[in-house]
Amino acid sequence: MFARGETIIQYMEKLAPKHYAVPDDRIGLQVGSLRKEIRKVLIALDVNAEVAEEAASLGAELIIAHHAPIYRPLKHLQTDTPAGALMASLLRNDIAVYVAHTNLDTADGGMNDWMAEALGLEGRAVLEEVHTDKLFKLVVFVPKDHAEKVRGALFGAGAGWIGNYSDCSFNVDGTGTFLPREGSNPFIGKPGKREEAEEVRIETVVPDSVRKAVIQAMLKAHPYEEVAYDLYPMDLKGRTFGLGRVGALPAAESLDEFAERVKRAFDVPFVRVVGDAGRSVRKVAVLGGSGSRYIRHAKFAGADVLVTGDIDYHTAQDADVMGLAIVDPGHNAEKIMKPKTAEWLQAKLREQGYETEVIPSSIDTEPFRVK
Template sequence: MFAQGEHIVRIFEQFVPPHLAVKDDPIGLQVGTLRKEIKKVMLALDVTPEVVEEAVRQHVDLIIAHHAVLFRPVRSLRTDTLKGRLYEKLIKHDIAVYIAHTNWDIAHGGVNDVMAEALGLKEKRVLSPVKFQKLKKLVVFVPEQYHDRLLQVLGEAGAGWIGNYSHCTFNLSGTGTFQPMEGSTPFIGKQGTLEKVNEVRIETVVTEDDEQNVIEAMLEAHPYEEVAYDVYPLDLKGETYGLGRVGKLEQAVTLGELAEKVKRTFELPALRVVGHPERSIRRVAVMGGMGSKYLKDAVRERADVYITGDIDFHTAQDALAEGIALIDPGHHVEHIALEPMQKRLSEAIAKTKTVVILSTVNTNPFRYV
């Protein structure tokens, strides 16, 4: 059985949540429909005429790409223009296009994590925070004999995760009272009789993302017909989400040595460097795509070098003045995130006949001479 398009995208969005995207970023379904059977998915960095031709040859039903095929409002759909012909071919061959951009950059295991890990960075953290995970306090009351069971269920569903610790809760014993009324089917007690039960109050923390799953698991495991529970918003900040990563190399290297490593890692014939090649480098900031405007974040994080694409002349001058080195491998290095995603998505839909492939088209517009 082949997977439905909506099912594939739901799974993909678990890896790359749409809510992580920066404001006004054009993401999501841009061409076609997901309400169909998908035999073949193709992952691509861009949706160019060459990529679309490849998708047609490969009988692809869905393209999941990083860069938007519709970036600005379309005022017309003329098939005598380059863009118009591209859209026409996608529609004629029933190829849907789904975009994940900054949310793919920001997500755990996304573009920036893959780039940082490929360069061997340790003690990684977010370079430029964008969002903070919202936390809530969940309080639920349960009979003593069901206390341990519910603790386990809550933890397995995602509640009580703080740093590297799981199943974090606070528990307080007390007496619960209730009187079953007509029409009820009480687990304990009789209709019309006031009951007193030894109960435990469980307090735990849950993220906004996990809240619904945790509550559903709690209600499923709880013995009561009507479960007494409360959910409170917290001012505490949860996990930080953002663009770029900063971390440390295992040991210091020269700027020249690191530049050579970047070339090998991202399979580049050449790149641009700002700074003395013999400068010692240990702390590294990295950001996929065009990251010039985030130079200040790399400086704030005391990075020795900032690795990002599309660096302009004035940013290079500013970096020299700030005492930070730069390595510009180009925008296209984001392609490194496609293969890990192919593996993750393929494993997630392994029970179906749907195949996930990678585009083999090099969409980098620059050539080195």
């Protein structure tokens, strides 16, 4: 059994929900249709002519990419231009393209966590907040002998987290009353007769990101035909998601030693370095992609060094003056997302019994070379 395109993207959006993206980012389905069975998925950093050819040769019906092939608005679709020829190739081979960009960067367990893990950073925190999960208080009334089943369903769907504590709830015993009317099918009692039941009032915290799943799980586990529950917005701040990560190396090392660590971690032939070779670095900020705008964020976070791509000349000078070292492995360091995304998505599909194969692209889309 092969997964349909819509199903694959539902899993992908559990890893990288769309609302995690920064405003106006080009994400989601850009080319083709998801309304088909998918035998093979190709995971790519960029989508160019070589990647499109690779997908066609593999028989992949879907490319999940990090960088959008349609980033700047297309004024025309002339097939004798590079952009037009790429789109024509994708459409001719019925290959859909779905993009997960800053939502994958921001995601817990996504791009920036993968990069931080590759560098061996400990005690990681977000560099810049992008999204905070709103919290709700869910209150539901359950017959006493079904309370544990409903609690388990709530916790299993993601409710009940407070910081690093899970399965959090407050429970009060009480008596519920109800009168089943004509046409009802009551779990307790008979239509036309008012009933009393020993019930438990269960209160728990629900993040907005899993609110629908929690409600569905609760309704499925609850024995009543009509479930009495309330949902209240809370002022408490939920989990924060954002761009970049800040963490610490296991031990301090020189900037040049750290630069070698970066080269190994991201499998790049060279890095550009700002700062004295022998200076000691321990606290590290890392941000996938182009991070010129984040040197002050890194300095404010107390980082000794920022690892990011596309640093320009004047930004490098500014960082040097403020005492922030920089190691720039290039934008292409984000290629770490290819095997990581493929591994994550393949595991999810296998868990559900799907035979769809997820393959990381073998095409190196690095445009630069060093002589």
